[in-house]
Structure formats: C-alpha cells, structure tokens
Amino acid sequence: MSYKIVGDSCLDCNEELKQTGKITIVPLTLEVGDLSVIDDETFDQAAFIKAVREAKDCPRSACPSPNAFKEAYEGEEERVYCITLSKHLSGSFNSAMVGKDLYEEEFEGDGKQIAVFSSDSACCGEAVIAKKIMELEEKQLSFDEICAQTADFIYHMTTLFVIETLDTLKKNGRLTGLAAILATALNIKPLMGADHGVIIKLDQTRGMNKALKKLIEKVAATAEHPEERVLGISHCNCPDRAAYVKEEISKRVTFKEIYITNTAGVGTMYANDGGIVVSF
DSSP states (O other), X not given: OOEEEEEETTBOOOHHHHTTSOEEEEOOEEXXXXXXXXXXXXXXXXXXXXXXXXXXXXXXXXXXXXXXXXXXXXXXXXXXXXXXXXXXXXXXXXXXXXXXXXXXXXXXXXXXXXXXXXXXXXXXXXXXXXXXXXXXXXXXXXXXXXXXXXXXXHHHOOEEEEOSOOHHHHHTTSSOHHHHHHHHHHTEEEEEEEETTEEEEEEEEESHHHHHHHHHHHHHHHXXXXXXXXXXXXXXXXXXXXXXXXXXXXXXXXXXXXXXXXXXXXXXXXXXXXXXXEEO
C-alpha cells in the first residue's frame, strides 16, 4: 500500500532519506530577536548560528499549526505516519494530533490511515524512527502491526547528546538552572539522555573530548542487537566531530547502518554550534 512519513522539521534528513520521496516536512518557526526563520529547505545554518551569537535574547521556536499538519496528511497515500519532537519538549505532537482530527473530520470515510508518534527524542532520533517505518513497510505488514512495532521501537530507543552549551535548553525551560550554570562556569560537559522523552543528565566530565568519549562508551555499553539497528548521528556544524564519533563507535560495535546528518533549524537552535546527538 502507498504511504508517506510526515515529520516536523526537527527530523534531520540526509540526502539519501530525502531522495526516497517518502518524507514530508512540516516546518517549525524559529525566532531570534526580531528575526523570524522558517525551518524549511531555505534554512541557512551559518547565518542562524551567527544571529544567535549576536542576539541578546534566547532563540525560541514555535510549533506548526494543526492545519499545517492536516495539509501534510493530504494526498493519495493510503497510510500516513507522523513523527514529531518529544511531546515533553514541544507542542508539535499535540498540533499533529489535532491536525489528524481535522483531517478525519473533513475527509471522513476516505479510508486513509494516520498514526502520530511522539519520538520521545529529536533530530536523528526522528530520522531513525522514519527509517524503521520504511523497513516495516517493505515487509508489507499491516498498518496496525507497523504502528505497534514502531511504538515498541520508540519505547526502547536510546538518545544521547553532548553540546557545547546548555543555555538554550535552560532558558527555554528544558533543564534546571543549576545544571546549566555549573556546566558554563566550570567547562563541565554533561552527557545527556532522554528518559522516555524527558531530558536527563547521565554523566559529566570536563571538556568536550572527554564528553564525547563518555558518549561513545555509553553507546558501546548499552547497544543491544546493534546488528539489527540503525544508529543516527546529528551534528551541528561539526562534521569532523561526527565522523570521529562514528569511527570510534564502529571500532566497538557493529550497527546495521550508521546515519550521519547535519542538524536542521530546530536541532541547530538547541544543540548549538558543535553539538552531537546520537540515537539508536
């Protein structure tokens, strides 16, 4: 059966994933001072990073409207799978759910099946889920079975990240102030993770290089049946750092695939210049 995957713009696509023709992105809006940026294919990462550095105020994001999701669900595809930022981090999931209701009210009886998933993650986490759905569709499973296996995959997925500064997460209410202040004052780089979509601190060390080693060690220690899983790496303007993480993980664990992509706008806003996110 025909299908498509709808993602908010925190779903970090690389060129390979874009070229499948299966992904439709619904953009968030980013705000830095008086500047408003649509997080779509026109997003200029370098200009945005510069604007954030020069701005007095913390950048913020606004989730897409329910109608934007409703319009993304339209089309000839019989199945639609929507993947959003963790519902604990953004209103995107709720907006996608309302969009589903709007679609079903307007097109009642058209037979289209729509499922909306909170990724309990972000960035490459959303992309890894998209790749899982594609894998399940290739097996020609029923819609209900694909939804059940996707939900189970999300429940067991691991997301880890290390970023240069926690200020944006802190100022947008995603962290306690103490954690961010300590990291800034002492050059402590925490290894962060997600507990079913809620950001938590797993470990910490001084300096980015040591923090990346902690992340790599955590992946190696916790990956179960990696030969059956895709590992995603999102980087914010640091391809060499992402390549290093991939190389070091590959020395320790053999994943089915390792997927690397640069962050889109939302990921850039929260990961900041130099941030690394991994999901598997």
